[in-house]
Amino acid sequence: MQDPFYTKQKRKKGSSLLAADAWLDSSLYESAQRMGRGWTRLQDAFSVFRVSGFKRLFVEILSDGFSFFAIGCVLMVALALPAFNATALGEFNRAEDYSVVFMDRFGNEIGRRGIRSDDSVALADMPDYLIKATLATEDRRFYDHFGIDVVGTLRALVSNAGGDSSTQGGSSITQQLAKNLFLSSERTIERKIIEAFLAVWLEWHYSKDQILKLYFDHAYMGGGNFGVVAAADYYFGKKVQDINLAEAAMLSGLFKAPTRYAPHVDLAAARGRANLVLSNLVAAGFLTEGQVSAARRHPATPVDRAVDANSPNYFLDWAFAEAKKIIEASGTTGNNFVVRTTIDTTLQKYAVDAVVSTVHEGTEQYDVGQAAMVVTDTQGAVRAMVGGTDYGKSQFNRAIVSTRQPGSAYKIFVYSEAFEQLGLTPKDVITDRPVCIGDWCPQNYGRSYKGSVTLASAFAQSLNTVPVTLSIKTGRDTIASLSHRMGLQADYPVTRSLALGVASVSVLDMTSSYAVLANHGYKTPAFGITRLSTLDGTVIYDYDPDAPRERVLSETTVANMNSMLRGVVTGGTGRRAQIEGVPAVGKSGTTSSYRDAWFCGFTGNYVAAVWFGNDDYHPTNNLTGGTLPAIAWQKFMAYAHTNIEIKPVFGVDFTPEPTIVAASDAEALETEQEQRPPSLTPQAARKLVVLADMFKSDLAAGGGKVEARASVPTAVEGL
Template sequence: MQDPFYSKQKRPKRAGGMLAADAWLDSSLYEFWQALGRGYTRYQDFMSRFHVTGFKRFIVEILSDAFTFGAIGAVLMTALAMPAFSIIDRGAFNKAEDYSVVFLDRFGTEIGRRGIRSDDSVALDQMPDYLIKATLATEDRRFYDHFGIDIVGTLRALASNAQGDNSTQGGSSLTQQLAKNLFLSSERTFERKIIEAYLAIWLEWHYSKDEILKLYFDRAYMGGGNFGVTAAAEYYFGKRVQDINLAEAAMLAGMFKAPTRYAPHVDLAAARGRANLVLSNLVASGFLTEGQVTAARRHPASPIERTADVNSPNYFLDWAFDEAKRIIDETGAQGNNFTVRTTIDTTLQRYAEEAVTSVVREQGEQYKVSQAAMVVTDTQGAIRAMVGGTDYGKSQFNRAIVSTRQPGSSFKPFVYAEAFEQLGLKPSDTISDRPVCIGDWCPQNYGRNYKGQISLQSAFAASINTVPVTLSIKTGRDTIAALSHRMGLRADYPVTRSLALGVASVSVLDMTSSYAVFANDGLKTPAFGITRMTTLTGDPVWEYDPDAPRERILSEQTVAYMNQMMRAVVTSGTGSRAKIEGVPTLGKTGTTTSYRDAWFCGFTGNYVAAVWFGNDDYRPTNNLTGGTLPTVAWQKFMAYAHTNIEIKPVFGVDFVPEQTIVADAAAVPAEDAAERPPNLTPAAARKLLDLADRLDIAIKDLAPVSDQASAPAPSAGL
């Protein structure tokens, strides 16, 4: 056992250890504070060397604050410039809506434009020297001296604004204006001005002065939908920019500041007043003398009168513009100015418009129908005419493209074609015309009667409803829908029990493409309207390949059978009004429930066309059927279109076309078109011969009437 006394003797020894630790801590703290004091004394001794008093202190404080605020400003400016860096990283100037497209018809004649009016094909050294000087004198006299920001001009503009002076020069340099045109909106904010300044410096770093000036001339908005001086010169003065005079150049240069205010077609007096100020700037800057501008002052520029081209195929151009933008996006074409060669035939376009509008005008009130649409292609799918409504000026809604309506019985060719393909039937085979039901749905024939045993051809010609429903039960409705989509119908629609009777959504364009399969020996024939696209300078962008392989959709036997049946529709069925003497016409009528839509879709050996009549608000018509107005308009157009051309046969149809020529299709009734003798002027005869050479058309027995011996008659049998 441990001695208790011994344990008590150890405790004083422990107390001595704690005292030692306490002493060490006290001494350490003392030494730390002593060292800190000595360090602070040395710091004071060192900083005393930089102690400034008096005037020197004032200078130091100013510089110190300047550096501080400068650093803060630099950080702020960098933050504000981040959007500019983002824009530069994207590296794109143009947007899709900024495309400018010039459209040509199939022969190369301009028929219209879409998008902005722009032209960047003229080099800077080809532009008039006084146009360049007038622009620099008014917009940026120190353009070739500054680095993108004209500090002197900015200060002067600020001073002028402070004094209330209405100066003709702005504070932004020409490069800053270009940066705004290329990248920014027109909003007036401090942030945008900073971004604009950064972009201007970037432009100056990456482009030469001449390149910047050329971009400015090409991209500046000049009013009236025109971008660039080249487009503006043509629009306002009807001239190439190379041919404008000094007065016209001054007027163009005056529009850069406020094009909507100084455009001559908006306010000619204001435009001339502005041009006079530009002439004064030319003299003040030393570019020209007062004597050199006197004539321009006395004879100010006068713009030409411009009226809308009502003869342009506007519905087609709207559609073709969308197609052109799609091609541009797919090919990745650079730039925003293009020339597009289309398939449109302006003569056929005029015939189509006349056929549709005249029928609506003459009989539309009787049938309570107000709208119609038509699309015409050749048998290879090239669109020759497109009518999207009765009046483009009143409604730009394209009923040939955008609107999808039920086709009614004009859908039946898909049903019969699938039956021929799948079941091995032929037109002469008989089928029972009797009541048929799918569940609780029991369709009825027009007239509510039944014919018993009837051939497929007769049932098709009479547009009997029970027969295609019976065929759809045998083939399956899904296969019919699949065939219709392979043939050209692009809109999706539900596969319902009533599909065989045309309860689907289709467009006039797609119906034309689908019927073109029958006209083109069973090959897929999608409609197309563009054959070539180039830049304004002629560099190729895209070209249609007519020799591209085509998918076979229907066998030749099925095509022959269907063509025989569609011929019977015209000769002895619901489409008898489509008959044209001397021309093999084929087609199918279509009428929907409550007479809301009426169709006739058909073709000859030369052209394919689909016609729709109805009302935009789906209001029922007054018993309008496909065999009435649509067929009449179709026949009227085809009668026009088949004059003075070679009439081609139709595959599978036993018909020998009669080759005849008439003088003026527009002046000859359709029923007499094939019987009237030719009576052409020499000019018209030469035009037809030129068309024959270009289109490989055979023209026979052409005998122009003329007293002029200098205009020989063309030879027969070309």
Template sequence: MQDPFYHKEKRRKKARMLDADAWLDSALFEFWNSIGRGYQRIEDFFHGFRLRGVKRLIVEVISDGASFTAIGAVLMLALALPAFQATASGRVNNANEISVIFLDRYGTEIGRRGIRSDDSYPLDKLPDYFVKATLATEDRRFYDHFGVDVVGTLRALVNNYAGDNGTQGGSSITQQLAKNLFLSNERTWERKIKEAFLAVWLEWHYSKDEILKLYFDRAYMGGGNFGAAAAAEYYFGKKITDVNLAEAAMLAGLFKAPTNYAPTVDLAAARGRANLVLSNLVDAGFMTEGQVAAARRNPATPIDHASTVNSPDYFLDYAFQELQPLIAGTRSSSFTVRTTIDPVLQSYAEDAITSVLREQGEQYDVSQGAMVVTEPNGAIRAMVGGTDYGKSQFNRATSSLRQPGSSFKPFVYAEAIETMGLKPTSVVSGATRCIGDWCPRNYSGNSVGNISLINAFAQSINTVPVNLSIQTGRQPIADLAHKMGVKTDFEVTRSLALGAASLTVLDMVNGYTVFANDGLVTPSYGITRITTARGDVVWEPDLTTPHERVLSEQTVAYMNQMMRAVVTSGTGRRAGIEGVPAVGKTGTTSDYRDAWFAGFTGNYVAAVWLGNDDYHKTKNLTGGLLPTVAWQKFMAYAHTNIEVKPVFGVDFEPKPFVVAEAEGDAAANQVERPPTLKPEAAIKLLDLADALEATLKSVGSGSQVAALAVTAAPAPAGL
């Protein structure tokens, strides 16, 4: 029997649960009723604002319009975001991105590199008929639209649908500029959308005239030319300010498809396009039919680029690379560069290499050669990087790494003389000394005993420089070579004394220039001045920096005497020139893959390399054969009709004016090198020409120009 107290407590809990359930039901009921009453009151409140008829229609339209506007704004923002990112990055398309005109040492153009562009002409200086021809053909409503020509775009769509290419494009000039500045040439809807937004951005930030000027400067016009000014110079050999109506029409016709309408590609198509541009001028009301009639009868004719003089292309490639760090940070994209190249010496160097290979290359199974010529002050006067630039643009003078063989020995002997106090008459050991398992051999195969330093050098004995390198250490020899101007890094091996290092022809010239310049380092250089297309000077060399001395004058004198012995009685006798103190050193690798001669006179330093691009062996070609012949041939040419300078330390009396010898009919047909000015006189004339040109640009009236010309006419005294 259960406890009565237990039953009583159970009934009490059940009553409390029933009370809680009743309270919850009542609360929910009251809550939903209150919501209903609140909604009814709100409905009653807004019922007073209910519209009917026209008023309701207007409100619905506004409401839906606001909704669609919000949706459209989000969509437009999504589409515009990529275009805004392009402008926010600050990057624009560069046409690779500079244009360079190269001049020789006398100021004559010798070639160009990079793209051709010219932004030096303001809009108001361009011919009015050229500007109108462009607007009539590309964008007649340019000054009326907001960046996107809606009417022109619709017309282009209709014409395209009808299969008519039309005479005008659908893109406005601002859109074309946006594409040139920020976008690629891919034909997609995404690019067209970006182009439209960027066009509007350009219109917000630039005036119409500024946009048109940028368009004329940045548009590609075929033949590697960017901008109308560069195209006028390239196609017609004229400044853009001097083109006639026919030429202006042809230029204006290039904007649509320069690769199709370039006069150098298809002259008939270019003239047909120019005639269409003339019709556009008339249709747009810019000119009358009578005004364009003469241009129709006398269409433009481009200049013949095939008749241009050959350029020193290998040198121009080298100079273009050297130019890059000198113009870093410069905002301009068009430059004029005056170089050190001498066109006469360049032609002599090219002839020396090609003629020797043509005459005897097959006999020795050698097909390629290179030569670099500088003055003792480092100015590069000639550079031959191969036999045919059209077939191979690889520059063997600056980029090909070949072993110099015995032509490296001057660095070994110079280090020995500097540190060991030797003289040319000093007697040294020529006995074979092995370094580990490597035992050097002489070219003849015979060993020698004691021998004078000068005889060992002249006869190119191998055991002597190896023995000297053991005494001085090989690393000091490598360090000296780098101090003297060898820029290429090479491995320091036990056979370094015999030239087992990979160097360039330019490296060898740099090193030998120290001997020619009394022991002072004079690095080679090919650029003397850089200016923008507007004439602003970007860079000039610092002529006040003193040259570092790396060899004593005594060492230089001894080395020059020893290198003179190479030419007079040693392995380089074929390099001798009557009346000229020629000195140098031959070099041959052990497997006959490379043959060298590097040397100098009081006037010029030159190094010659002959070999094969695929490294196959020649037929026993040594440095004392064809390289010395080519070197001698060039130097004989180069020293005609000039003052022959002495070589420091060499007891030699140069003849004042040397004429290169020739035999038979060659003597009668030889063209004598014209007399040249002294360097000081040439520099004065060049400075005078620069000053005259700068002054003429700043002079306004013709009378002032005439007066200035009369004033500048007398030559400076002493020239």
């Protein structure tokens, strides 16, 4: 029998659930009723806007129009976001590269590199017919539209629909400028929409004249030229202010298709396009047929832009790379720069003549096809650079790549470290005998041994066992470290054969390394730029010749090394490098299998390193550094030291003969040399050497006639 209390509680709980269910049902019903009444009231309220018949059709069309307009606005804003981002940055597209004008050490222009760009000419200074020709061909309503030429766009659409494949387009000058300043050259609908937004933005922020000036300065004109100023100079060798109507028409025809109508690519097409521009001038009412008839009869002729064989092109390529490093490090904006270099065009001609003539003389006998040379003064300024025998055939600069082994020319690092670390001198005796490091046992060139020899003699004869013995005593790591401090920049493995020059070096770095010995032991890196400035003269970089230099070698070591290098030239493997009346010093180098042959050395005036070999690394026919490289080195130095003051070499017991100059002409000659760069060609220099020998013989035989004939060399120097 159930408990009465339990039964009572159960009934009470059931009643509560029933009450909750009833409340929920009634609440839902009342809510539905209220919603129905609300909807009815809403329908009643909107019934006053109900239309029928023709009015309904009009309202539906208007309603859908507003809907699509709203959707279109949202879509256009989404497409315009890239344009907003482009203008928010406030930066125009940078040109693909820098434009650099190079000057030699005397201030004469010697070449250009990179793009050609120049924005220095104001719009008011440009020829009126150039402006009119551009407007007549590109955008006749430029001064009337708001950035988008609606009429021109419709005309282009009709023309394209009719199958017209001409270069006539629908983009206004402002739209073209927007593309040049902010966008890429891709042809898509999205880009055209962004271009339109940017064109309107340009019209809001710039005047018409400013837009036209920007267009003239930033348009690509073919041949690596940006802007009409650079194009006028490149194609016609003129300032843009000086071009005639025919030349202006040819330039104006380049805007739409510069690669197709560039005169150096297709002169006939360029002239045909220019004739169309002249017709546009007449059709637009800017000029009459009579005014353009002379330009039709005498079309423009571009200047020849073939590679100048006398231009120091290898040097310019290297200097351009160095200039870009300076510009980027400075954070300078802009693209147009002027660089004053260290190159001496006369010495450059000497170097090219010495290298090319020597290669040609030895090609058949030694099976050698290439050579390179770098010349600096004793402070590191590059005076000449030859990166190969023919720049027109190969622009690969063999003077700056660290891919060759120097052979025995590397031994200056071994002996210098031995002098520094062990306190040795050239007169110290060492035993030339077999030596091994593990299972590697190097041999001398003649496979024989000299026994007890002085270090000076071992160096002059280029014995191999002696530097290997020294490397064991000093440690090879210290030798490698010294080589990098002296000038070698490329990293290379420190192997057992390091003392024999098994390392990757460049001709440029070897020149810098030998320059340390020419410069009393101070670090002397090669450099080719003394000043870098913008077109308006703002100086970005200025070389400081008085900047402190790091001492790499002691003066004692330098004197010892220089005396031994002198012994190489006077009685060792470098005898072919001797120059009468000049204290020449140097070291030859030959690698295994005769793949590379070197001669590196210096005088009191110049430092030079020469390399001979083949691009494909195939061995030469027993070519050694003491033959062709030494001959080329001697040829250059003989030219370079003609009629100059011969300076002594530190540590070398040699007294140069004084240059004979009449006392009355000495001051005038000195002034002339300061104001005018040397202009002797290699051929003239050879004749001058012959004449000098004749004068010496006559002077020696004439005795008292010295003063009477002393002024003759001065007259010859002006040849």
